[in-house]
Amino acid sequence: MAGKKIIFVTGSSGLIGSEVCLFFHEQGFAVHGLDNNQRAAFFGPQGDTRWNQARLARLIPGFVHHELDVRDRPGILALVREIRPDLVVHTAAQPSHDRAAAIPFDDFDTNAVGTLNLLEAARQACPESPFVHMSTNKVYGDAPNFIDMKELPTRWDYNDPAFADGIPETFSIDQSKHSLFGASKAAADIEVQEYGRYFGMPTCCLRGGCLTGPNHAGVELHGFLSYLVKCNLEGREYRIFGYKGKQVRDNIHSLDVACFIQEFSQAPRVGEVYNLGGGKDNSCSILEAFELTEKFTGQAQKSVYLEENRSGDHICYYSDLRKMRAHYPQWDITKSLDETIGEIVASWRERQRS
Numbered sequence: 001m002a003g004k005k006i007i008f009v010t011g012s013s014g015l016i017g018s019e020v021c022l023f024f025h026e027q028g029f030a031v032h033g034l035d036n037n038q039r040a041a042f043f044g045p046q047g048d049t050r051w052n053q054a055r056l057a058r059l060i061p062g063f064v065h066h067e068l069d070v071r072d073r074p075g076i077l078a079l080v081r082e083i084r085p086d087l088v089v090h091t092a093a094q095p096s097h098d099r100a101a102a103i104p105f106d107d108f109d110t111n112a113v114g115t116l117n118l119l120e121a122a123r124q125a126c127p128e129s130p131f132v133h134m135s136t137n138k139v140y141g142d143a144p145n146f147i148d149m150k151e152l153p154t155r156w157d158y159n160d161p162a163f164a165d166g167i168p169e170t171f172s173i174d175q176s177k178h179s180l181f182g183a184s185k186a187a188a189d190i191e192v193q194e195y196g197r198y199f200g201m202p203t204c205c206l207r208g209g210c211l212t213g214p215n216h217a218g219v220e221l222h223g224f225l226s227y228l229v230k231c232n233l234e235g236r237e238y239r240i241f242g243y244k245g246k247q248v249r250d251n252i253h254s255l256d257v258a259c260f261i262q263e264f265s266q267a268p269r270v271g272e273v274y275n276l277g278g279g280k281d282n283s284c285s286i287l288e289a290f291e292l293t294e295k296f297t298g299q300a301q302k303s304v305y306l307e308e309n310r311s312g313d314h315i316c317y318y319s320d321l322r323k324m325r326a327h328y329p330q331w332d333i334t335k336s337l338d339e340t341i342g343e344i345v346a347s348w349r350e351r352q353r354s
């Protein structure tokens with residue numbers, strides 16, 4: 001292992017964490033992952049990520065797994081001091097909008113305090129190493145809902161030409177309803193920016209739209225496409241919460257997320273913020289996602305419609321990718337929505353067989 005660069009990935013058994021571990025292993029990095037399967041504590045057995053941890057151990061020779069909670073401050077400070085990583089990618093989180101209200105302390109301690117623990121650990125041990133934080137579009141709260149909208153046959157869309165390319169990073173994060181999750185992630189987002197601006201560390205926040213891919217343990221409360229496909233394959237009813245099922249999300253494959261992290265790590269900037277999603281081309285409404293999934297599975301999607309929308313939920317959200325493309329012109333979306341759904345279908349079939 002001597003001479004290899006070291007990457008430290010928190011939330012390594014999750015969707016993004018596992019993709020990043022594999023991607024950087026293939027780039028020649030020594031990989032240290034941290035995960036305590038907290039997703040199973042947040043969401044029950046359906047959220048269990050041990051299978052993904054085992055997959056990493058199988059696929060990455062020398063993979064080092066650290067069974068540690070990001071809330072364990074002395075543990076995190078000591079571990080980062082010991083590893084002194086060349087790159088930190090922080091993906092561990094309580095990731096659900098709706099779940100947060102039931103577990104406000106766990107949510108804030110994980111998302112906000114856990115991020116601070118890692119930032120300070122990195123500042124003490126490896127302040128020159130790029131630090132990439134997975135933030136969320138929920139930092140904008142429900143403010144995108146105040147944009148003038150038009151209703152199309154299967155989706156909502158922005159009616160205001162100022163947002164024809166989607167939501168830019170300059171959009172206000174202030175004075176809107178975030179959910180407790182959006183608030184704890186906004187606190188983390190600001191801390192990550194501050195460790196860049198105040199201490200000069202090469203940090204960045206990636207404000208995700210819907211991040212997806214074949215290795216998500218999708219549950220009703222988190223992992224929209226993964227969960228939707230799972231329902232289709234199991235013949236289970238998918239519950240639509242309001243907005244006529246026309247609410248729009250932009251979906252990005254986890255591999256395209258990992259590729260962007262590589263671009264940033266090779267030419268890092270200080271205290272940056274990017275809106276990271278599939279953009280308008282890879283956006284779909286729930287109704288459109290049903291149709292796309294049915295095309296792959298041949299099975300009609302069962303669903304039930306509930307009038308009440310999720311509190312603070314976006315009616316239409318897609319990311320403006322122009323800043324990412326301008327700063328890192330080598331990067332672009334490589335996986336279409338169709339291809340991504342095809343992979344998710346194949347992966348659930350495989351997991352159901354084993």
Ligand SMILES: NC(=O)c1ccc[n+]([C@@H]2O[C@H](COP(=O)([O-])OP(=O)(O)OC[C@H]3O[C@@H](n4cnc5c(N)ncnc54)[C@H](O)[C@@H]3O)[C@@H](O)[C@H]2O)c1
Nearest residue numbers: 011013014015016037038039069070092093134208210211
């Ligand atoms: N998936 C999405 O649609 C989406 C959208 C926007 C932002 N994000 C953000 O991207 C990041 C990664 O999302 P994901 O979909 O890969 O999530 P995920 O739930 O699949 O992975 C997160 C992993 O972190 C682990 N974890 C959680 N709390 C922990 C703790 N206290 N200590 C140690 N490990 C812990 C979990 O066990 C899980 O394996 C999160 O920060 C999330 O908020 C995700």
